[in-house]
Amino acid sequence: MNSKKKHAVSVIARVIYVIALLVIWECVARSGILGPRSSLIFPSLEQIGEAFIKNFIKGYAGTSLWIYIANSMKLLLTGLVIGILLAFILSGLSMVSFIFFKIYDLTVSVFDLLPGIALLPVVIIIFGVREEVIVFLVVHAVLWPMSRNMLDGFNATPRIYVEAGKNMGLKGAGLIFGVYLPAAASYIVSGLKSGWARAWRGLISAEMIFGIASSPGIGLFINQMRTNMNNAEMYATLLVIIIIGVIVQYGILRPIEVNTVRKWGMTK
Amino acid sequence: MSKEALLQIRDLTKIYTDDSGEKTVLKDLDLDVEKSEFLCILGPSGCGKSTLLRCIAGFEEYSGSVSVDGTQRREPGIDRFMVFQDFNQLFPWKTVINNVAYPLSLNIKAPKAEIKERALEALNKVGLSGCKDQYPHQLSGGMKQRVAIAKALALRSPIILMDEPFAALDAMTRSGLQKEMLSISESEKNTIIFITHNIQEAIILGTRILVFGQQGHILFDEKNPMQRPVTPASEGYGELWEELHHALYEGSLPAKTSK
Amino acid sequence: MKKKLIRNIVAAGATLCLCACSGNAATTGTEGAADQSASAAPAEINIAYQYGLAYAPLIVCKEKGLIEEAYKNATGSEVTVTWTQMSSGADINTGIASGSLDVGFLGVAPAISGVAKDVGYRIFTNLSGQEHGMMSRSTDINSIADLAGSNEQIALVNIGSIQHIILGKALADNGYDAHLLDANIVAMKHPDGMTALESGNVACHLTSSPYIFKEHENAELHEIKEVNAAWPVENSFIVGVASTELHDKQPALYEALCSGISSSIDYLNGNLEEVADMTSEYDGNTPEDELEYLKKGVYTVETKGIFTLATFMSENGFVETSFSGYSDLVFDNVKGN
Numbered sequence: 061m062n063s064k065k066k067h068a069v070s071v072i073a074r075v076i077y078v079i080a081l082l083v084i085w086e087c088v089a090r091s092g093i094l095g096p097r098s099s100l101i102f103p104s105l106e107q108i109g110e111a112f113i114k115n116f117i118k119g120y121a122g123t124s125l126w127i128y129i130a131n132s133m134k135l136l137l138t139g140l141v142i143g144i145l146l147a148f149i150l151s152g153l154s155m156v157s158f159i160f161f162k163i164y165d166l167t168v169s170v171f172d173l174l175p176g177i178a179l180l181p182v183v184i185i186i187f188g189v190r191e192e193v194i195v196f197l198v199v200h201a202v203l204w205p206m207s208r209n210m211l212d213g214f215n216a217t218p219r220i221y222v223e224a225g226k227n228m229g230l231k232g233a234g235l236i237f238g239v240y241l242p243a244a245a246s247y248i249v250s251g252l253k254s255g256w257a258r259a260w261r262g263l264i265s266a267e268m269i270f271g272i273a274s275s276p277g278i279g280l281f282i283n284q285m286r287t288n289m290n291n292a293e294m295y296a297t298l299l300v301i302i303i304i305g306v307i308v309q310y311g312i313l314r315p316i317e318v319n320t321v322r323k324w325g326m327t328k
Numbered sequence: 329m330s331k332e333a334l335l336q337i338r339d340l341t342k343i344y345t346d347d348s349g350e351k352t353v354l355k356d357l358d359l360d361v362e363k364s365e366f367l368c369i370l371g372p373s374g375c376g377k378s379t380l381l382r383c384i385a386g387f388e389e390y391s392g393s394v395s396v397d398g399t400q401r402r403e404p405g406i407d408r409f410m411v412f413q414d415f416n417q418l419f420p421w422k423t424v425i426n427n428v429a430y431p432l433s434l435n436i437k438a439p440k441a442e443i444k445e446r447a448l449e450a451l452n453k454v455g456l457s458g459c460k461d462q463y464p465h466q467l468s469g470g471m472k473q474r475v476a477i478a479k480a481l482a483l484r485s486p487i488i489l490m491d492e493p494f495a496a497l498d499a500m501t502r503s504g505l506q507k508e509m510l511s512i513s514e515s516e517k518n519t520i521i522f523i524t525h526n527i528q529e530a531i532i533l534g535t536r537i538l539v540f541g542q543q544g545h546i547l548f549d550e551k552n553p554m555q556r557p558v559t560p561a562s563e564g565y566g567e568l569w570e571e572l573h574h575a576l577y578e579g580s581l582p583a584k585t586s587k
Numbered sequence: 588m589k590k591k592l593i594r595n596i597v598a599a600g601a602t603l604c605l606c607a608c609s610g611n612a613a614t615t616g617t618e619g620a621a622d623q624s625a626s627a628a629p630a631e632i633n634i635a636y637q638y639g640l641a642y643a644p645l646i647v648c649k650e651k652g653l654i655e656e657a658y659k660n661a662t663g664s665e666v667t668v669t670w671t672q673m674s675s676g677a678d679i680n681t682g683i684a685s686g687s688l689d690v691g692f693l694g695v696a697p698a699i700s701g702v703a704k705d706v707g708y709r710i711f712t713n714l715s716g717q718e719h720g721m722m723s724r725s726t727d728i729n730s731i732a733d734l735a736g737s738n739e740q741i742a743l744v745n746i747g748s749i750q751h752i753i754l755g756k757a758l759a760d761n762g763y764d765a766h767l768l769d770a771n772i773v774a775m776k777h778p779d780g781m782t783a784l785e786s787g788n789v790a791c792h793l794t795s796s797p798y799i800f801k802e803h804e805n806a807e808l809h810e811i812k813e814v815n816a817a818w819p820v821e822n823s824f825i826v827g828v829a830s831t832e833l834h835d836k837q838p839a840l841y842e843a844l845c846s847g848i849s850s851s852i853d854y855l856n857g858n859l860e861e862v863a864d865m866t867s868e869y870d871g872n873t874p875e876d877e878l879e880y881l882k883k884g885v886y887t888v889e890t891k892g893i894f895t896l897a898t899f900m901s902e903n904g905f906v907e908t909s910f911s912g913y914s915d916l917v918f919d920n921v922k923g924n
Contacts, residue, residue, distance in 0.1 A: 094685060094686070095685065095686045096707065097684040097685070097686075097705070097706065097707050100684050100704065100705070100706065101681055101684045101685050102685075121766065121769065121904070180775075180779055181778070181779055181782045184775075184779060184782055184783045184786070184788055185782065185786045185788070188783075188788035189740055189742065189773050189775075189783050189788045189789045218416065220412055220414050220416055220417050221416075221417075221419065223387055223404075223410070223412075224410075224412070224417050224418075224419070226386075226387070226403075226404040227385065227404050227405075227406070227409060227410050227431075228406060228409075228430070228431035228434055228435070228479075228483075229404075229405060229406055229431070229434050229435055230434065234434075238430075238434075239419075242419065242421040243419075243421075245421060269774075269775065269776070270773070270774065270775050270779070271745075271746065271772075271773065271774035271775075272740075272773050272774075273746065273769055273770050273771065273772040273773065273774070274738075274740075274770045274771065280746065280774065283745065283746065283774070284746050284747060286675075286677040287675075287676075287677050287697065287700070287745060287746065287747035287748070288700055288704075288747055288906075289677070289680050289681075289684075289700055289701060289704040289706065291681075320421070323463065324420045324421045324463055324465065325420055325463060325464070325465025325466070326420055326421070326465075
């Protein structure tokens with residue numbers, strides 16, 4: 061009962077917070093403190109709302125925002141799947157071979173620091189001017205933080221789980237799948253969260269810099285809106301980005317967390 | 329020494345190496361444990377009794393040999409199943425029943441239902457079949473230790489190694505578990521090697537009692553003469569307690585019982 | 588006074604937000620809008636420009652303090668000029684609309700978009716015209732007509748950029764729909780585009796000085812001439828825009844601005860070697876290359892072709908507003924067409 065009440069209060073608090081932000085936005089937009097061209101640079105909620113609908117109906121140059129979203133999501137999902145699989149495989153191999161672990165650990169430390177955008181010239185030479193470039197940048201965004209978390213998680217596996225596992229006859233790959241992976245679950249879940257956020261952000265910024273007009277993505281749409289000073293449409297697109305992000309956060313990642321590490325009492 | 333002891337330990341030497349140099353924990357240790365024996369090992373902290381158990385279980389490197397049924401064992405295996413002192417030896421990502429069934433499914437080829445049934449049977453023996461679908465974090469420390477014991481029972485491990493399994497429990501829970509252990513050792517055929525700090529626990533549970541000296545040598549090794557069930561009121565309890573206490577705290581045997 | 592302070596802070600914040608969203612590292616200058624009263628407070632002016640050869644006169648203007656000098660000669664008092672380097676015309680448009688910038692130098696296409704969107708500025712000077720062109724590495728693509736039916740990719744800097752509009756104009760000049768090749772575009776920065784073309788990853792690259800010169804030297808590439816013809820070097824490429832507030836309320840400062848830029852351009856044209864030495868460091872070229880590139884550019888205050896371009900843009904949907912004449916785009920003092 062008490063926790064139920066606590067939950068209700070937290071929901072109300074968050075709703076009030078969001079409403080307050082919107083009210084502040086609207087006050088700034090309507091007050092005119094931004095000068096005579098306020099509505100151009102700081103559109104009101106009504107303008108943004110209209111632009112939101114217009115983005116989907118009219119889009120840009122006859123292409124609805126849906127098309128842009130679909131293209132982006134396709135590349136994002138491809139990149140995420142590849143990145144997560146690679147993180148599992150490479151981090152798993154690191155547990156089998158100590159030399160491989162040292163090399164991979166170094167690789168992760170180095171590449172995690174490099175902004176994907178800075179790699180663009182090299183990536184273009186390797187992959188050419190194709191969608192694969194964006195997929196590569198998404199993989200780059202998700203692979204390293206995910207691997208870092210998994211390696212940390214594997215290394216933080218309590219010795220007792222490993223010994224208990226060995227005691228029941230697990231070794232090699234069996235030990236990785238039977239003990240290291242589930243024991244690192246809370247690290248993997250937080251790796252998924254940060255990996256997803258970085259991939260989503262990495263995708264948009266990659267598309268803003270490297271836009272393939274034949275399969276246009278959300279980043280390109282934002283860029284077009286910015287170039288044309290369609291700020292209401294741009295903010296509306298940012299809203300779309302936030303909405304998709306929140307849906308993934310609460311619709312996918314959260315249930316994963318609740319059904320694993322929370323159920324298992326491995327996190328508070 | 330008997331010719332065909334279940335567990336034979338010969339010339340076991342264990343040296344730990346760290347920055348400060350080498351430390352010999354066990355030296356040329358010989359020990360035989362018979363089938364169905366309940367061997368309780370007492371000893372001061374740092375005497376090497378836990379190390380001995382870890383060597384038997386195959387978690388440590390050592391020189392010498394450990395044989396079960398005449399065959400040498402170096403790697404961990406389910407014929408020597410360890411119940412740790414740490415409550416967190418259960419996998420938090422598996423339910424109670426699955427914690428018991430998982431090692432079974434790894435080691436025997438049998439239909440799922442049969443494995444589940446065997447696991448449930450083991451849980452029944454420790455009185456926890458009602459908690460089978462809970463996760464370990466929902467259990468108390470004593471319950472977790474019982475599940476760990478159930479794992480060993482379900483596996484029907486010939487040798488169960490118990491490293492102070494009840495040391496971190498409160499007195500009430502501890503005494504309840506001792507009672508359970510006693511009845512299990514009477515109904516099952518497992519050989520149990522049980523390490524403890526507690527003299528009373530050793531007298532109540534052990535069919536044979538060992539006391540380790542500070543240097544990792546065996547100071548005292550005798551069959552428990554007391555008739556089960558033992559209580560502090562049982563005849564001879566006081567004398568045995570005194571004897572073990574002296575061995576444990578003075579590092580020598582009292583003059584009158586020396587042989 | 589207090590209200591103004593709040594306004595300035597919020598405006599600067601909004602600009603920062605936009606810059607952050609863009610993912611571009613724009614260095615915004617000291618915040619603060621122009622002081623419109625111009626009476627007691629010392630005069631100040633905030634100018635944004637971008638990177639590259641086409642902005643060379645501004646380096647001269649900045650280094651030699653020509654706006655400050657012109658203002659001192661005319662009024663006898665000092666003016667503080669703050670120069671900020673930004674990375675896109677879109678950022679400059681936002682900066683001027685929010686009041687945190689008074690003056691910006693940007694491509695003629697975003698300047699026309701800004702006037703159409705009523706950002707609150709007009710063009711007050713031309714700055715330079717530069718060579719543009721499209722290079723191809725495919726033997727099948729030698730003319731706009733060859734490109735018209737193909738799926739070959741064309742790298743250029745951005746959708747809506749002057750390079751995109753030049754492509755549209757080249758298509759229209761040759762009888763095709765201006766948007767015919769929109770789906771073939773791959774948007775990427777000039778150096779990335781050059782890398783992509785030279786490594787064989789795109790068929791064509793539509794770029795401007797100095798990249799077009801570097802690509803001319805590559806024997807594997809050949810030029811598609813119609814593109815250069817659609818917007819030759821004499822035509823306006825970079826223009827200066829000034830807020831209507833500055834123009835209307837601070838005429839002395841506006842005059843000094845125009846005169847400072849005009850002197851900078853004159854100085855550049857008269858002292859190419861010296862200027863090449865001065866700007867080569869900023870542009871990352873050797874002084875010899877820089878001199879050669881400067882000679883190939885056209886630096887003048889007179890605009891050329893902007894009304895034609897604005898008309899083309901509104902007729903082909905690049906902007907939503909139509910313009911009735913040249914004077915819609917520029918302040919009265921500007922010469923050209």
